[in-house]
């Protein structure tokens with residue numbers, strides 16, 4: 503029972519349409535020339551003509567129309583192999599066409615479904631040879647003459663180029679898809695900022711760097727105030743718009759060197775490398791004021807006022823782990839929430855308590 507997904511089967515069918523058309527057409531030249539050189543009867547030509555001129559288009563239509571009924575490109579490739587085998591006894595096992603056609607089939611089968619499938623193709627080819635022997639008997643004329651040799655040149659030249667072009671296109675598509683996947687694995691789809699996993703990795707890295715270089719570094723936690731109320735009053739899609747807007751405000755108000763991320767629902771983290779506490783507080787305040795002053799348009803024609811609370815924690819030699827650093831920023835944020843929201847609080851470890859808010 504074929505297991506290929508119909509859409510996948512259709513796209514593979516499309517991918518092999520051009521190379522099959524080329525191989526069948528140039529294969530027809532080789533086979534017909536060989537028949538002609540050996541004075542084959544007219545009926546010999548019927549099969550190769552049908553294969554060369556009609557089969558690629560039929561195979562493409564079969565893959566397109568009957569993919570949902572389990573018809574896959576594998577069936578067409580096995581048919582290619584079978585037909586390729588059938589002409590071999592009719593060409594009296596002439597070495598050059600035999601090698602050229604076989605190489606073309608094997609190349610096709612391996613590039614489509616791998617070496618194991620090529621073995622299946624070999625069996626189909628052997629079945630074709632057997633049928634050919636039954637039809638025309640066993641006769642040998644192994645050595646090619648000049649005409650046969652010349653008839654092999656088009657397929658030898660053009661078919662590998664077609665396969666190489668397809669492989670190149672495929673590898674380009676794959677690397678593009680890989681880039682998209684890598685981006686998705688690191689970014690939050692709603693805000694475009696780093697997602698929690700990747701952002702925390704950056705935080706760990708920054709913590710390690712700081713152990714080595716001992717540069718000042720700060721962390722901001724930003725949490726939208728009463729976000730639940732926004733969701734409950736205006737609905738989740740307006741809530742999502744608010745999150746997008748806050749993400750944009752953060753991006754627009756920090757340096758390229760800073761690392762913003764969406765930490766959780768309505769909570770954001772921003773790593774500020776090479777930043778001591780005074781500039782960090784200034785950045786946090788700038789973010790807070792920008793958010794407060796930005797009216798967010800909602801589709802009922804109204805504008806929404808949003809505020810945020812921020813906690814700032816500096817990385818100094820009292821911070822023993824990145825967890826502790828996070829925890830310090832969280833404590834400062836908690837303090838900002840508890841002391842009335844819409845404010846920035848710096849975590850101060852010297853006094854073992856948080857300073858009052860700055861807003």
Ligand SMILES: Nc1nc2c(ncn2[C@@H]2O[C@H](COP(=O)(O)OP(=O)(O)OP(=O)(O)O)[C@@H](O)[C@H]2O)c(=O)[nH]1
Pocket residue numbers: 692725726727728729730731733737738739740741742745766767768839843
């Ligand atoms: N629209 C939207 N809402 C979210 C998303 N993630 C989390 N939330 C909501 O964010 C709200 C967070 O609510 P709370 O943790 O109570 O915080 P708050 O209402 O902002 O209150 P304070 O932080 O104390 O000011 C919850 O209602 C969540 O459902 C999201 O991706 N989109």
